[in-house]
Amino acid sequence: MTTNTITTVWKEKMQFESDNPSGHKLTLYDASADNGDLQGYGPKALMLSSLAGCTGLDVVSLLTKMRAEVEDFKMVVTGELTDEHPKFYHKVHLVYQFYGSDLQEDKIKKAVNLSVERYCGVMEMFRQFAEVTTEIQMHENE
Known part of the structure; x- marks a missing residue:
């Protein structure tokens, strides 16, 4: 069984710094308390980034x-x-947008569906508390 541990440290005001198992760090903050001097990620928005x-x-x-x-x-x-x-x-609604010439729609749809239905653990976590819908858009170059 894999276990991940992170450490999150209060930096100032409504701002925290969090590491991850790879050692990289990111800053989290409360956007509602930002008067223009804080930078970083809102925790809830970061959840959407994790899903993507x-x-x-x-x-x-x-x-x-x-x-x-x-x-x-x-x-x-x-x-x-x-x-x-x-x-x-x-x-939560997730739109996959693909761009290119000669897009192989069948393979793209299969890859997305495998991720959504089988492989993406974050997707499965979201399903525990949210109605999750997905959409695939193909944009062929001319």
């Missing part, structure tokens, strides 16, 4: 194995928070 990063890594790995090339790939994740505290994402 997890599934994106899966998709790129699978497309490479399938020899399906894309020129560009991005994801747009929208999370809707509940109105009452504790506020959490109860709806």
